[in-house]
Amino acid sequence: MAKDTFLNRKVTLNCKGKLIDLSSPAVMAILNVTPDSFYGNSRINTVDEALKATEKFINEGATFIDVGAYSSRPGAVDISVDEELNRSIPIVQAIAKEFPDTLISIDTFRAKVAEECKTAGAHIINDISAGSLDKDMFDTVAKLQVPYIMMHMKGTPQTMQHEPTYQNLTLEVIIYFTEKIAALKKLGVKDIIIDPGFGFAKTIDHNYELLQKMADLNIFELPILVGFSRKSMITKVLDIKNEDALNGTTVLNTIALQKGAAILRVHDVKASIECIKLSEKVKFAYF
Known part of the structure; x- marks a missing residue:
């Protein structure tokens, strides 16, 4: 099903009035302002902590900060x-003020x-449900005219891992995105990023099957975001804790880059920037 669409793929995003070039992959840094995120070292509890983490991410080369x-x-x-607004709005406002670019x-x-975070200073919407958990999301994205990341998931975070099953995983993911993209384009949404949803409503084997066939998603000619960072698809296979999963994360990021990933969503920015630099060196090496 895969075809060579790399030369035709959309490689720019209109973000904050600027064109963001994704012809070379970019890093999205994870900023969790939750008390219960799966990776304890990533949890942020105060505005000051968020600003310090953001400054570190920017200095290490992150293009996006994902709150x-x-x-x-x-x-x-x-x-x-x-509660979600109370946690997110002060952080978004503080980052927008302290780091306006x-x-x-x-x-x-x-x-x-x-919508309220956009007003507070956010520039991109990253939706794990691709509009499935809020019927107003697609209309809101169209109204705001901001880049929209939509992920493949079945169910909710509370139910998604209750024995997920597929007849043909890759085909079902492609059909899912085909329908969602058509609906968004009908509403006039111009900047769409797709996320295969590694770790969401998928078994360990599902995750690796989808990664193996990820190049098939290039058929959409849209930027692809991947998020493997320290997830259980690494820790369970290697029998390690997520604190020890940076090396595994880098391996999977490298494979995804070879299959067309445009954005790496990660906890560890420096390692991911190095991964991109070396992967790009291989891609453009001439002997």
Whole structure:
């Protein structure tokens, strides 16, 4: 099903009035403002901590800062819209004020949170549900005219790992994105990024099957974001803790880059920038 679409792929995003070039892959740094994210070392509790982490991410080469106030780990506690806003708005406002040139993504599946964070200074919406958990999300994205990251997932964070099954995983993911992209384009959304959803409603074997066939997603000619960082698809295979999963993360990021990934969403920016630099060196080496 895969075809050579690398030369035709959309490689720019209109973000904050600027064209962001993704012809060379970029890094999105994870900024969790939740008390229960799966990787404890990534949790941010105060505005000051968020600003220090953001400065570190920027200095290490991150293009985007992804602020998430709702933990989407399997079985995560469901929080109210107000709680999500109370966690996210002060962080987004502070980053926008302290680092005005930084591109902020808001990791939410709720249209109200997306819109209010856009007003507070966010520039991108990162939706794990691709509009499935809030019927107003697509209309909100169209109204805001911001880049939209949509991920493949079935169910909710509370139910997604309850024995996920597929007849043909890759085909079902492609059909899912085909329908979502058509709906967004009908509404006039111009900047769409797709995320295969590694670790979401997928078994360990599903994750590796999807990674093996990830190049098939280049058929959409859209930027692809991947998020493997320190996830259980690494730790369970290697029988390690997520604190020890940086090497495994880098291996999977490298494979994804070879298959067309345009954005790496990670906890560890420096290692990911190095991974991209070396992968690009191989891609453009001439002997």
